[in-house]
Amino acid sequence: MMVTGDGAYIKKINRSLILQNIIEHGFISRAELSKITGLNKATISVQVVDLLDENLVCETQQEHHAVGRRPIMLSINGEAGYVLGIDLDYEQIKYRISDLQGNMVYTETVLCNTDDYDESVNVLIKLIQKYKKKYAGSHYGLVQTIIGIHGTVNNDETIFFVPKLQWHSKNLKGDLEKALDMNISIENNANLSSFAERVYKHHHSNNLLTLILSSGIGAGIMIDGKLHKGYDGYAGEMGHMVIWPDGRKCRCGNHGCWELYAAERVVYSSLAEKLSKSSCDFDDLKQLTAENDPTTREVMKTYIKHVSIGLNNIINLYNPETLVINSELLKLYPNAVEELEEYLISSVSSYREIVLSDLGSNASVMGACALAIQNFFEVSEIVFFSDED
Ligand SMILES: [Zn+2]
CATH class of the missing domain: 3.30.420.40 (ATPase, nucleotide binding domain)
Incomplete structure (x- = not known):
C-alpha cells in the first residue's frame, strides 16, 4: 500500500536525522532534538525507544546542571x-580502530615488506x-x-x-x-x-x-x-x-x-x-x-x-x-x-x-x-x- 511505503520511508529519514544530530552533538536531550530537527516530541520519543532497543543509543543523566531538573541526555553507544x-601504503600499513562514537581505540603502523x-x-x-x-x-x-x-x-x-x-x-x-x-x-x-x-x-x-x-x-x-x-x-x-x-x-x-x-x-x-x-x-x-x-x-x-x-x-x-x-x-x-x-x-x-x-x-x-x-x-x-x- 502506497501510504505504508511512504510512512516507512519518512520514518527512515527521521531516524537518520535524529542519529545524525546525536552524533554531531555528542550529548543531546529529546527536547533539544525536537527543537533542532523540527520533529515533534512524540516522533522523537518513538524513534528513541527503537534506538535504545537496538543498543545504538544510550541515556545518561547530566551530572552538573545549573538549575532545575537534570535532563536525560542521549548519546551514541560507542561500544556497541x-x-x-x-x-x-607502499611497504607499510597504517590502521586505526574506532568505536561508533568516532573515538580512536587503537592505531598502529606496521611494515609490510x-x-x-x-x-x-x-x-x-x-x-x-x-x-x-x-x-x-x-x-x-x-x-x-x-x-x-x-x-x-x-x-x-x-x-x-x-x-x-x-x-x-x-x-x-x-x-x-x-x-x-x-x-x-x-x-x-x-x-x-x-x-x-x-x-x-x-x-x-x-x-x-x-x-x-x-x-x-x-x-x-x-x-x-x-x-x-x-x-x-x-x-x-x-x-x-x-x-x-x-x-x-x-x-x-x-x-x-x-x-x-x-x-x-x-x-x-x-x-x-x-x-x-x-x-x-x-x-x-x-x-x-x-x-x-x-x-x-x-x-x-x-x-x-x-x-x-x-x-x-x-x-x-x-x-x-x-x-x-x-x-x-x-x-x-x-x-x-x-x-x-x-x-x-x-x-x-x-x-x-x-x-x-x-x-x-x-x-x-x-x-x-x-x-x-x-x-x-x-x-x-x-x-x-x-x-x-
Ligand atoms: Zn603524467
Whole structure:
C-alpha cells in the first residue's frame, strides 16, 4: 500500500536525522532534538525507544546542571560496535580502530615488506581477522573495514591501478570478503583524506578539496558535501595536469605533468643535486631548514611557485570553499601558505581559505573510520571533533 511505503520511508529519514544530530552533538536531550530537527516530541520519543532497543543509543543523566531538573541526555553507544580503517601504503600499513562514537581505540603502523598482491592479501586477512575476533563480543562486532588505496579505484570498488605496487585490476574487496565473511570497502586514499578533513576539521564545508603532496600528487574532491569520483572513479588525478608544454616526460605518457614539478621527491632530488649529495630525505630537509640554509630556501621557493601553478588551475576549476594541502614539506616551511597565496593573483579565481592539513598522514585512516561509521548509521553527514594534534 502506497501510504505504508511512504510512512516507512519518512520514518527512515527521521531516524537518520535524529542519529545524525546525536552524533554531531555528542550529548543531546529529546527536547533539544525536537527543537533542532523540527520533529515533534512524540516522533522523537518513538524513534528513541527503537534506538535504545537496538543498543545504538544510550541515556545518561547530566551530572552538573545549573538549575532545575537534570535532563536525560542521549548519546551514541560507542561500544556497541567498532570500525577498522586501513591505509595500504607502499611497504607499510597504517590502521586505526574506532568505536561508533568516532573515538580512536587503537592505531598502529606496521611494515609490510612486499609488493606481491597475494602476500599483501594474506597480511590484510590476518590483521582484519584479529580485530573481528577481538570485537566479536560487542553488540554489533566489527561492523566494517574500509581500506585506502594509493592508486585508482573503480566505482565498483575494484582496484584499477596502484603505481608503486604495480598492481593492475585487482578485486581486493572480493578476495577479502570471500576469506573473512564481512563487509569490506575499498576507496582511494585521497578521497578518504578529504572526507576526514570535512568530518573532523572543516565541518559543513561543502566544497572542499584536499591535495596530498607526497611522492606523487593525489586529490580528493568534495562537491556539495559529497565525494566527487567521476565516470570511472578516477577523478582527482591532478598530478597529471600539464603545466609545462614540452616539459619532462611523465610515466602517464604526457609531457610536463604537474607531479614532475610539485611532488615532494622533486624537492629532495633538486636539493641533493644542488648540494652535490647522493640523496636527500625529510630529515635532511628538516635539519637544513632549521639551519636556515640558503640553498634549501631557494629550492623551496621554486617548489612553492610550481605548486602555485597547479593551485591556480584547481581553484579556477572548482571555486573551493576550503582547499586543504596535506604536505609534510610545506609544514616545515614558515609562511608556506602566505607565499603560495602571493602567486595566486588572478582576478578571476576565488576560494575561501587555503590551509595546511593538521591530520597529516593520519587523514586516510581517520576518513576510513568516519566513512564506515556513516555507512553503519546510514546518515548523510557526520561531524566529529578531532582529539588529534
Ligand atoms: Zn603524467
